[in-house]
Amino acid sequence: MLMKKGIFVDELRNVVIKIGEIAEEEEEWESPGPTPKPGIIELRKWDHKLLERYEPFYAPMQDFCNLCTMGPCDLSFNKKGACGIDLRTAKARLVTIACCIGASAHTAHARHLVDHLIEEFGEDLPINLGGDVNVEAPLIRTVVGIKPKTLGDLRKALEWAEKEIVKVLHSVHIGNEENFVDYESKAMHVSMADHVGMEVADIAQIVAFGFPKAKPDTDLVPTGFGIVDTKKPVICVVGHNVMYSRPIIDYLERSGRIDEFEVAGLCCTAHDMTRYRSKAKIFGPISYQLRVIRAGLPDVVVSDEQCIRADLVDACSKMGIPLIATSDAAVRGLTDVSDWKAEDIVEALVSGKLKGVFLPVPEKVGEVAPKVAEEIFKRNKDRKYKFFASDDELKAEIAKCTQCMSCVFTCPHNLRIDIGMAQAQKTGDLSKLAILEEQCLACGKCEQSCPKQIKIVNVIMRSNFEKLYAKTGKTRVGRGPIQDTEIRKVGQPIVFGQIPGVIAAVGCINFPDEMKSIVEILEEFLKRKYIVVTSGCHAMDIGMIKDEEGKTLYEKYPGNFDAGCIVNVGSCVSNAHIAGAAIKIANIFAMRPLRGNYAEIADYILNRVGAVGFSWGPYSHKAASIATGFNRLGVPVVVGPHGTKYRRAYIGKPWKNDKWWVYDIKSGKKTFIEPAPDSLLVAVETKEEAIVQLARLCIRPNDTSMGRQIKLTHYIELSKKYMGDLPDDWHIYVRSEADLPLKMREELLKVLEEQHGWKIDWDKKKIVEGPLRGYDAGFNPTVVEEVFAKYRR
Amino acid sequence: MLMKKGIFVDELRNVVIKIGEIAEEEEEWESPGPTPKPGIIELRKWDHKLLERYEPFYAPMQDFCNLCTMGPCDLSFNKKGACGIDLRTAKARLVTIACCIGASAHTAHARHLVDHLIEEFGEDLPINLGGDVNVEAPLIRTVVGIKPKTLGDLRKALEWAEKEIVKVLHSVHIGNEENFVDYESKAMHVSMADHVGMEVADIAQIVAFGFPKAKPDTDLVPTGFGIVDTKKPVICVVGHNVMYSRPIIDYLERSGRIDEFEVAGLCCTAHDMTRYRSKAKIFGPISYQLRVIRAGLPDVVVSDEQCIRADLVDACSKMGIPLIATSDAAVRGLTDVSDWKAEDIVEALVSGKLKGVFLPVPEKVGEVAPKVAEEIFKRNKDRKYKFFASDDELKAEIAKCTQCMSCVFTCPHNLRIDIGMAQAQKTGDLSKLAILEEQCLACGKCEQSCPKQIKIVNVIMRSNFEKLYAKTGKTRVGRGPIQDTEIRKVGQPIVFGQIPGVIAAVGCINFPDEMKSIVEILEEFLKRKYIVVTSGCHAMDIGMIKDEEGKTLYEKYPGNFDAGCIVNVGSCVSNAHIAGAAIKIANIFAMRPLRGNYAEIADYILNRVGAVGFSWGPYSHKAASIATGFNRLGVPVVVGPHGTKYRRAYIGKPWKNDKWWVYDIKSGKKTFIEPAPDSLLVAVETKEEAIVQLARLCIRPNDTSMGRQIKLTHYIELSKKYMGDLPDDWHIYVRSEADLPLKMREELLKVLEEQHGWKIDWDKKKIVEGPLRGYDAGFNPTVVEEVFAKYRR
Amino acid sequence: MISKEEKFPIAKRYNVADVQVSRDATAVKPVVVVNLIKKAKNPVLITGGSLLREEKLVEIAVKFYEKGIPVIATGGSSKPLIEKGVKPLFKTYTLHQITQFLLDEDFKPNGKSFDVVLFLGFLPYYLSRMLSALKHFSSITTIAIDEFYHPHAKFSFTNLTKDKEMHYAMLEEILSRI
Amino acid sequence: MISKEEKFPIAKRYNVADVQVSRDATAVKPVVVVNLIKKAKNPVLITGGSLLREEKLVEIAVKFYEKGIPVIATGGSSKPLIEKGVKPLFKTYTLHQITQFLLDEDFKPNGKSFDVVLFLGFLPYYLSRMLSALKHFSSITTIAIDEFYHPHAKFSFTNLTKDKEMHYAMLEEILSRI
Numbered sequence A, B: 001m002l003m004k005k006g007i008f009v010d011e012l013r014n015v016v017i018k019i020g021e022i023a024e025e026e027e028e029w030e031s032p033g034p035t036p037k038p039g040i041i042e043l044r045k046w047d048h049k050l051l052e053r054y055e056p057f058y059a060p061m062q063d064f065c066n067l068c069t070m071g072p073c074d075l076s077f078n079k080k081g082a083c084g085i086d087l088r089t090a091k092a093r094l095v096t097i098a099c100c101i102g103a104s105a106h107t108a109h110a111r112h113l114v115d116h117l118i119e120e121f122g123e124d125l126p127i128n129l130g131g132d133v134n135v136e137a138p139l140i141r142t143v144v145g146i147k148p149k150t151l152g153d154l155r156k157a158l159e160w161a162e163k164e165i166v167k168v169l170h171s172v173h174i175g176n177e178e179n180f181v182d183y184e185s186k187a188m189h190v191s192m193a194d195h196v197g198m199e200v201a202d203i204a205q206i207v208a209f210g211f212p213k214a215k216p217d218t219d220l221v222p223t224g225f226g227i228v229d230t231k232k233p234v235i236c237v238v239g240h241n242v243m244y245s246r247p248i249i250d251y252l253e254r255s256g257r258i259d260e261f262e263v264a265g266l267c268c269t270a271h272d273m274t275r276y277r278s279k280a281k282i283f284g285p286i287s288y289q290l291r292v293i294r295a296g297l298p299d300v301v302v303s304d305e306q307c308i309r310a311d312l313v314d315a316c317s318k319m320g321i322p323l324i325a326t327s328d329a330a331v332r333g334l335t336d337v338s339d340w341k342a343e344d345i346v347e348a349l350v351s352g353k354l355k356g357v358f359l360p361v362p363e364k365v366g367e368v369a370p371k372v373a374e375e376i377f378k379r380n381k382d383r384k385y386k387f388f389a390s391d392d393e394l395k396a397e398i399a400k401c402t403q404c405m406s407c408v409f410t411c412p413h414n415l416r417i418d419i420g421m422a423q424a425q426k427t428g429d430l431s432k433l434a435i436l437e438e439q440c441l442a443c444g445k446c447e448q449s450c451p452k453q454i455k456i457v458n459v460i461m462r463s464n465f466e467k468l469y470a471k472t473g474k475t476r477v478g479r480g481p482i483q484d485t486e487i488r489k490v491g492q493p494i495v496f497g498q499i500p501g502v503i504a505a506v507g508c509i510n511f512p513d514e515m516k517s518i519v520e521i522l523e524e525f526l527k528r529k530y531i532v533v534t535s536g537c538h539a540m541d542i543g544m545i546k547d548e549e550g551k552t553l554y555e556k557y558p559g560n561f562d563a564g565c566i567v568n569v570g571s572c573v574s575n576a577h578i579a580g581a582a583i584k585i586a587n588i589f590a591m592r593p594l595r596g597n598y599a600e601i602a603d604y605i606l607n608r609v610g611a612v613g614f615s616w617g618p619y620s621h622k623a624a625s626i627a628t629g630f631n632r633l634g635v636p637v638v639v640g641p642h643g644t645k646y647r648r649a650y651i652g653k654p655w656k657n658d659k660w661w662v663y664d665i666k667s668g669k670k671t672f673i674e675p676a677p678d679s680l681l682v683a684v685e686t687k688e689e690a691i692v693q694l695a696r697l698c699i700r701p702n703d704t705s706m707g708r709q710i711k712l713t714h715y716i717e718l719s720k721k722y723m724g725d726l727p728d729d730w731h732i733y734v735r736s737e738a739d740l741p742l743k744m745r746e747e748l749l750k751v752l753e754e755q756h757g758w759k760i761d762w763d764k765k766k767i768v769e770g771p772l773r774g775y776d777a778g779f780n781p782t783v784v785e786e787v788f789a790k791y792r793r
Numbered sequence C, D: 001m002i003s004k005e006e007k008f009p010i011a012k013r014y015n016v017a018d019v020q021v022s023r024d025a026t027a028v029k030p031v032v033v034v035n036l037i038k039k040a041k042n043p044v045l046i047t048g049g050s051l052l053r054e055e056k057l058v059e060i061a062v063k064f065y066e067k068g069i070p071v072i073a074t075g076g077s078s079k080p081l082i083e084k085g086v087k088p089l090f091k092t093y094t095l096h097q098i099t100q101f102l103l104d105e106d107f108k109p110n111g112k113s114f115d116v117v118l119f120l121g122f123l124p125y126y127l128s129r130m131l132s133a134l135k136h137f138s139s140i141t142t143i144a145i146d147e148f149y150h151p152h153a154k155f156s157f158t159n160l161t162k163d164k165e166m167h168y169a170m171l172e173e174i175l176s177r178i
């Protein structure tokens, strides 16, 4: 029998209320759409529509499968395995698994947070994201179909997400799906759940921890390798779940000693620490873990979950740095000291009796970490170790190299360590090694393969130490959601195309080239008045790359969600606000209802919102599910070349004219259109290619003439600049002469006539014949039959 | 705001009750134990205890990892990847993923069932498993800490399981756990959730569908390839979730035409159909899918989820068999016809316009399937196709073979198809091919690799057609749970050892040898008065292997849970009742409380309940999680040789004396013990080895002298029979002369003296010196400190 | 340990999928590439981003073009090529997109399908994935002529990372013979 | 296509882990096995379940035993061996368990660790996994002398499935020389 907990209405005590299913009597904030709390099949039709256009592309990493014990099975050349699955479907299944893992990461993170915060703040803590944010949870509204008002309400969204993740994971069990398109649909489904999980997590921490609420001008915090005052004990937090390390700040503030310590973070916990207090600093992304630890910078390391090196215990203990692991997702084999007294924990760590401890009790972490740091600091004053004790040691290490190239063939970037070593051996010149630092992920694989056991990472870091140490910039603290007011302002220009696009640079950092490339790419768009949004590791990298005047992009461009501005939403889970912004455009600007209305919203975004995701160096499963979630929402994503290793892309064939059509609600007709955008997920090789692809994928069928003109202007200019000529396909985006970039109009009309056989009325400077379709101001595209029917009524 | 749904107490209408969290006011059926609704770390200590003894063993399938896009990484020789993970930990991570998939399969299956059944029967449908079952849900009680009374209550268990699966799946995301033991602990955790999922599923279907309730003498149903009357239309169901195909029976019964059709199933749906109505029949396990379909036996195939061939659409359509897919876990790329009229679906399938449809609406399946079968049957009368239209066709096919052996090197069993073909080519003698049929999984991989595109499976099946067709036996319908009364009867003899063991033969069927081997193995134990339990594909195989008198084990041995009996619990999800029986022994016989008291119960089972799991041909992820769930519960599992491909085992080192100890509650001392059992998960190569391992792993520290004597008798006899001599380790299980098998006592005492240097008092025929420990009737072992403290008080 | 002369069975693993399966690229010398190109009905050269950093590769690609082999330029490699007078068939699409197109039999930008495709100037891990896709899902003859050996290609130069000059010489050798 | 004589770089893939990594067994002839056994400090022969079906293997194992090589019998192979007078070191444990023991440096059933282990008479897929474990996690020299080539072994007979007689002859050759 169920009874309410909490305030007890006395008369009720003896009324036996058999409450079976608790129904939500939602305030009628919006009439419910067709797919609240969707299961696997509710949105299948939408997925199949997308996937018919954006055909899944598979690039297997291995030719066989060994997922079950009937295998291993040779699936090469699309053969079938013992269970009957073929290579394509097996790869789609792997992608589905990856997306399940990504979605689980965010959802479990959210679950940890929400359960913990409800304990701390109560389930009634209102969801208040500031006066400028009324559409508080666009993803939850659209997907789950509820409007969460309190922390407690977020649990309902989580329960839905958990249920769906388990269902999709079920489908990868041997003997289920046999069709790769249906696996892709499931990958999209679970990735949509991933976005809900992210939204829950970020909303929960914003409201409970008092993070900035959609504030454009948040503080700037120091970012980079050289940011800490080495005269103070350094507490280094690493991971994604700030819940465990926040109490460190609280403790230091309470004891009035915050200024005597340095609290700096790696990965998203760093973002979230700075969102909590801008006294915290950012060391850098995942690739800075070994850099920071091997340099001996921290006096204590506090790890939580995700994207933490799996050799952390070893790496820290080699440098004499005690480790405090906090999350049950990564216990690291350490002793659980939850029940120990704080002093005893401190003693065990400081004395070295334990290399590290598992301490999942946030308050205790808050007390233990500073105390340990202080003690370790005392005996570790010369920790500016520069990776080698002396130049001679460095030299001796370099001397060991035989140029065998084992390292090169195991390095994710095939960095030519051998050449750098040879040069240093011959001439003492470290410059070739120093250059490697700009690209090195500090992943350590080279060291694993080196027969001479050379500390290659240390050699590389030391060789570029001055520059590395000087990599100190500023990151604008993650602001969380986009304001409804901002959406109101930019909604129309985005949908009509006058703001040429929104570039969302998010995710991980195994960039194919130097870290500064991300800044070069984004600045091209900032200058051209695109809106740039960022988060996670990309946002940190941006914060440590300075121009000649020593300024980062954050200092040069404002933090508004507006043309020519750069918005750091925050950590990985803050990516939800980027998807949310797209949804809010459909809702706030276009008045499309959200509640359980996913397909209509995604269709709106696909056809109208020129937003493109960009992840220059994605590698995590979370990046896979984030991207796939954006794809289902109609947002294309461009990834760096390592992104091909996700094995799957969604790439349309623009030359297949019959694939590109919409229903035009205005005319009531099925209409062939230009292929815009023509890919949903595509990997580029170079930064030049990234720039051009991003520009072209911002084009949308719904662009007004003015909008199309602006978008084409940038696309053509960038293509000329980086590809050396007009793009191959610019003309297929031309519906009338009004679409043509003003300055180039004549030139382009000539090209259309000469190279494409279009008929031009040269007197009027008008196109007479040629375009696939004409421009119609009332054009109202959709690919969803139900949406077409609804608005045709 | 939340309000109750359902019967509305009028006075409440205007009382605003803010019900935040709904608390369960459980009747105090038992005082709560330490770990209700455990998270990842609550039982970590127990796991680490197990894993210290039963050290994880890794046998990598591949030397590299490509789980993320920093890879692929060479992990050979335990190197670390770019994320810092080493090979062992990477393999433990893979095992954790496999267990997550297995757990998701059962849990999503349960979720589908429960949500659907609540719609059909209401959430108040009581959980009534018959008068002999009061401990209705031992796993849910022990793990989740609740006592479910209704269908609705089962949802709480499901929510817990879903949450934990997502948490564990999170931990496999890059950058989490770095220690293989902690991954194993997580694998165990999620596998415990798997067992809860199974229990929920089976309880739900038993109570809602009226399956047998712990009834020992259920009906016998025809089983095997040749069971259907080919004069009737044949409806073939395949998969695991009977919810979608049950309405077929209902429809046929309603229309009074049940006897005009054959309804036969493949895989667990077959079990569950027969549990619903014993008119249904069992074609066989997963390896019978291609056999049955290629023979053209069905007139329609209805698929649901799990263990279904991933080339089903193709396989069916090649034989002109329409397919109805029903579960959202396996949509198979088919058109969703949920909204179509039944006639239209029938028409589309019968006309061949659609090869198959996706129809997730159970009631419609019930109507459509028979109608389609009837129509197809009319034109398909000669469907006893025998795999080739004629002997000449067979001969021509065989003639194509060049003995290239491609098939041999891709066959999971390396079957010598080349030799069989050569023999047939030369002499026309098919016998060597026929023998292959007894081992062939009908997986079809050989055909994928054959350069001559020979229909190898058909050749093999046809060559043994007479015997295959004669493989018709009987399976005792799955009975579901074990009665409390049965437990009361066998509890003591099991715990004291007089019933020498419980052998639970469950799971999949890629047996390393002929199908009949499972019967040979089990009969050895039945004759020796062990209790044999079975389920899933093993239970079906047993049902089609007859002795010389044409009897299956089910006909020769009773269906009680008692010495010398064989119990078929039912389908895969019924495995929960086997774990449940072990738990009920601790509870009903030993009065150990269950509620949230997992570690104590598992510890009890490990030390006292001589139950061993056995899976002769495991291959699914579900098999992995089932086994791992049993392991956490203290039940060892023996698997066939293919089981090594799970990559991980738990194998203790009996020669490391200091690893084997318990706390003796009676004496209050830590006591070294004999290593019993010495492995938790171990793969055997031959059936001979299986028999001996099963016998030895039944030994438990708590055996009385009588019990130990009986267990040793069987162990020694079996070792002599199959290994040619006394076991290597029999003496370490001897605590006093009373433990020695009566008939061999003198002989064994001599061996102890001569070979092991023990001192014997030959007058008294007593052991004076030698044993590791003496026997003490009050010995009360535990390895859990908290249990020790609790009962020492 | 077993020399080729002896008539000895080859070491064929019990299961092709244990450790490794499928075809590894045949490591070839320039002359083989020449023959493959000569026999091709419709060959094409695809160039990648390395041309932005390695001028010699631009020079090579230009020569291929001048020998009548059409060029698809990706990764921005069109820029230096166009500057040198090449008119690439495509310059806008990524190798990822071009590969997707190549997998489709209907893709005939110069009137017929490409049967032989040469790859020059790519990040090895990026090219490797594309070669894998083409290996499994098409019948195109792929030839990698970069400095790294590419196992997923049908034919590949052997590994030339130790000796850039040798790589260039091999490329020149091809050019001198077609 | 490239013959060994030419001084040509080997085809080394850009990433060792792309397609395949790690050591493949060296395919060896009997004489090499003989040398390995002779040099061994403490060799052992482990036999498997095939001995229950293939009498010739029993005969071979007995001869190994008679030459002084200790035998660990698994899978029930002890039965025919004991009947022929062999006293195996172990007969109760599975190869799975024995492998777990071998991975432990403390495992010295005859006083010292085994440094060379020969495997005879196993289901290939079962043995393969054990060889994989020993490859990655131990320094033992594993030698597979079954009819299938075993890539995870350190040394293995090549594939002899076409010719059982050759297999037996090779086994006899070893025995004649140790």
Ligand code: SF4
Binding pocket: A065, A066, A067, A068, A069, A070, A071, A072, A073, A080, A081, A082, A083, A084, A085, A090, A174
């Ligand atoms: S899942 Fe299928 S393809 Fe993979 S190993 Fe198992 S049977 Fe083979």
Ligand code: SF4
Binding pocket: A410, A411, A412, A413, A414, A415, A417, A439, A440, A441, A442, A443, A444, A445, A446, A447, A456, A457
């Ligand atoms: S640490 Fe740097 S150089 Fe070494 S393998 Fe990783 S990325 Fe390459």
Ligand code: SF4
Binding pocket: A400, A401, A402, A403, A404, A405, A406, A407, A408, A417, A418, A421, A449, A450, A451, A452, A453, A454, A456
């Ligand atoms: S692996 Fe070591 S020795 Fe070989 S080239 Fe690299 S750094 Fe030098």
Ligand code: SF4
Binding pocket: A267, A268, A285, A286, A306, A307, A506, A507, A508, A509, A536, A537, A538, A572, A619, A620, A622, A623
């Ligand atoms: S952006 Fe990628 S690497 Fe960075 S913290 Fe997020 S998931 Fe990890």
Ligand code: SF4
Binding pocket: B065, B066, B067, B068, B069, B070, B071, B072, B073, B080, B081, B082, B083, B084, B085, B090, B174
């Ligand atoms: S998960 Fe780790 S080991 Fe695996 S590919 Fe990624 S970096 Fe390499």
Ligand code: SF4
Binding pocket: B400, B401, B402, B403, B404, B405, B406, B407, B408, B417, B418, B421, B449, B450, B451, B452, B453, B454, B456
């Ligand atoms: S693969 Fe085909 S041709 Fe070769 S041996 Fe097997 S059946 Fe004969």
Ligand code: SF4
Binding pocket: B410, B411, B412, B413, B414, B415, B417, B439, B440, B441, B442, B443, B444, B445, B446, B447, B456, B457
């Ligand atoms: S179908 Fe039978 S013979 Fe063919 S590969 Fe599978 S198990 Fe071997």
Ligand code: SF4
Binding pocket: B267, B268, B285, B286, B306, B307, B506, B507, B508, B509, B536, B537, B538, B572, B619, B620, B622, B623
């Ligand atoms: S026992 Fe195994 S093969 Fe059989 S139905 Fe269950 S999971 Fe599938």
